[in-house]
Amino acid sequence: MSGFSSILKKEIKAVAKERTIILAIIIQLLIASFSSVILIGLMSFYDPDSIGENTNIKLKVGIVGDSYSPLVGYLDDKRVRTVYFYSQQDAEEEFNKGSIDAILHIPENRSGVTDMKLYLPESDSKSTVILMVLKEPLKKYENYLREYNGVDVKYTDIRGKQNTTYEFLYTFIVPMLMLFPAFIAGSIVIDTLSEEFENKTLDTLLSAPVSLNQMLGAKLTAAVFIAAVQCILWPILLFFNHIYIHNVIPVILLAVIIAAFISVSSGILAIFFKDRERSQFIYSILLLSAGAVTYFLNPSPFSLMARLAAGDIYVGMANVLAYAVPVIVMLILFFFLSNKMFAAKN
Numbered sequence: 001m002s003g004f005s006s007i008l009k010k011e012i013k014a015v016a017k018e019r020t021i022i023l024a025i026i027i028q029l030l031i032a033s034f035s036s037v038i039l040i041g042l043m044s045f046y047d048p049d050s051i052g053e054n055t056n057i058k059l060k061v062g063i064v065g066d067s068y069s070p071l072v073g074y075l076d077d078k079r080v081r082t083v084y085f086y087s088q089q090d091a092e093e094e095f096n097k098g099s100i101d102a103i104l105h106i107p108e109n110r111s112g113v114t115d116m117k118l119y120l121p122e123s124d125s126k127s128t129v130i131l132m133v134l135k136e137p138l139k140k141y142e143n144y145l146r147e148y149n150g151v152d153v154k155y156t157d158i159r160g161k162q163n164t165t166y167e168f169l170y171t172f173i174v175p176m177l178m179l180f181p182a183f184i185a186g187s188i189v190i191d192t193l194s195e196e197f198e199n200k201t202l203d204t205l206l207s208a209p210v211s212l213n214q215m216l217g218a219k220l221t222a223a224v225f226i227a228a229v230q231c232i233l234w235p236i237l238l239f240f241n242h243i244y245i246h247n248v249i250p251v252i253l254l255a256v257i258i259a260a261f262i263s264v265s266s267g268i269l270a271i272f273f274k275d276r277e278r279s280q281f282i283y284s285i286l287l288l289s290a291g292a293v294t295y296f297l298n299p300s301p302f303s304l305m306a307r308l309a310a311g312d313i314y315v316g317m318a319n320v321l322a323y324a325v326p327v328i329v330m331l332i333l334f335f336f337l338s339n340k341m342f343a344a345k346n
Helices: 002-015 021-034 036-046 050-054 070-077 088-097 124-147 166-196 202-206 214-241 248-273 275-295 301-310 317-322 324-345
Strands: 060-065 082-085 104-107 116-117
Touching: 002 116, 002 214, 060 088, 070 104, 070 124, 082 088, 082 248, 082 317, 088 104, 088 116, 088 214, 104 124, 104 248, 124 202, 166 214, 166 248, 166 301, 214 275, 214 324, 248 275, 248 301, 248 317
Parallel strands: 060 082, 060 104
Antiparallel strands: 104 116
């Protein structure tokens, strides 16, 4: 086992010298570290309405007119700071100075149509953000006016889409972070094995007191170990960003199992082609194809990852362990082909 551990340490140290791999890990680290900011930024494109729901933007709105309107209370609930002005002219002067972000003219509550006026900055981007934040309080006030004027609208009968933030987080952010280390692990295995074939150092390495299986196993273990460390680190960083993953252990285990499967599969490609360029090219093609094919599985790895992270009670450890079976099969095939190749060479 000393030979195995020596090769394992050597491979882990070698990864630190690969700039491409380190850069990929740093990118993941940044995504996990600033996931809350990235989530809000991506969600603003995916669903602009989510800005008002997920951001903690501090606005200062000038109120002209009815200062006792329920709308003022709705704005306070949204943590929008309100400042009352006795006249429209005073409010506009402060608005032009930049002391307030918007002006809201609230007429007294009377029967009939309520004509409100909202003054926004000229900047389109800033105005859009302000509108998204004020949208919820304005909707509540609209409902209040309907009820006050006897207009009955049963919103419970209107079904909308699921919360897009929840959907986007658990079907995109979490699977991307937890499965991307597996892709890197496959690339590491191809690089380390192809290097041995291209530099013809395999025989030299085997002259040490280590068997072929131990040498190959150490290279696979190093790649999976690096992926596992990342998979453990990402949930911790997400937690500090107030993004919580349910079923953390099954989620990490599933990510590690997928990393092991991809690592072993890429190892088979490396010993078959024996050069980096062809192996990496075929690896990329097969990875994309496999990702499409897995959608026919029930549940697919991506779906299972999302459902576990979201706390779905209908999936669990049994579904995760089912993916370990293909890993064992591929591992047996990998060692069989490698031993056969080495025996034929000798």
